Amino acid sequence: MKRSKDDKLRLELRDVVSRYLDENVKIPSLDTVEDDIFGQARLISLLLMVKKLVQITWKHGTDFDEEYLSSLSKNDFEKRIKVLDEVINCDDYAQLEEQVNIEELKSILSNGSSRKFLLAYITREINWIGISILSASYISSLILMRSVFELIVVIASRETSKMKPRIWSITFLEESEKSEIYKLWRRLCAWGHPYGKWLKEVCPVYSAHKPLYHQALFEKCLREFEQIVDLFAVVALVKFEVDLDKYVLMVNELKIDITGLKLLEARLKD
Structure with missing residues (x-):
């Protein structure tokens, strides 16, 4: 009897999860793909770049700082x-x-340690960011980006004070780059609490709605995500001492467009 009851509960749970995925992930993701084919293609290319960079880093990156x-x-x-x-x-x-x-x-x-172990967390959360953007869970993606930003800075700097001095302690960034990165941090922080940006930009859009594609919010999330990926790529290349030639070969083989990834573009030019 107990086994039968447990089986019933498992089936009910599976049904709840399946319905949630259909309504909140699959359907809005398909809407995004249909409504913004170029945007979702860009998102997928960024996720692929992160995946391949992490693979190279695990295999060839240094374990020491x-x-x-x-x-x-x-x-x-x-x-x-x-x-x-x-x-x-x-x-x-x-x-x-x-x-x-x-x-x-x-x-x-x-x-x-070079803190290579953090790559597992970063990879997982970046994948969730991608899923959140595709499935129109824009707030979730921005909050996750804030967390990933912090993880990247933990790899890049040993400074443990507030975020601004931590960013300015990253030795391989130019002053202008630090300023732009700090602006990104401030923007992401603004999404971390249910007021302000939530009330002004999200509530009028999502009031009484299930997740649905919204062009302005999708593009906003994609722009911020590009900056996160850009920062991660440069930090990984420098802190884990990844061979730049291997990275360039990977980017070329996958035909990944790095246009707009300003930190990365500047270093590949050099």
């Missing part, structure tokens, strides 16, 4: 070597805590 390690004093560097040497030469890992300060070890490994 060379910029951070190079900034250490001789004393700090020797201290790190001493701790790591103790771990390597430890005969009994069951007694490791008695020989090594575990918290110090964690800090050393974390700080010296």
Whole structure:
């Protein structure tokens, strides 16, 4: 009896999920494809570029933050070597805590890492951004972009204060580029609370409606997403030391148009 009841609940849950996907993802996504074929094609090309860049980075990107390690004093560097040497030469890992300060070890490994592990989160969230834009969940896409922006900055900078000094601490960006990136951050933050932009731009559009394609909001989200992808591409190329030739080859093979990705365009020209 219990098994039968559980099976019934599972079927009901599956039905609820299926109906939700049909009404809130599949149908509005098809509307977007029909109403803006060029826009959705651009979105798909950006998602493909991110996917391939992440694959290259996982395979060829460095696991260490060379910029951070190079900034250490001789004393700090020797201290790190001493701790790591103790771990390597430890005969009994069951007694490791008695020989090594575990918290110090964690800090050393974390700080010296290129934070490549964050790529898994970034990939997942960027895919959801794409799905959200296609399915006319524009607010969701913008809020997710804000989160992904923060993850990218965490990779790019060791600064832990407010966002503005964190952006300005990114050494491989020009001053004008930092200004534009900070403007992007401010715009994304404006969508993070249910007032202001929500009330002015979304409520009049979506009042009493299911998700539906809206040209102005779609184009707004796509423009912001282009900047997110642009920033991610440059940060990945620099911080993970991805071979630029491999990246250019990938872009050319996939026939991805990088027009409008200003950060990337500037570096490929060089």
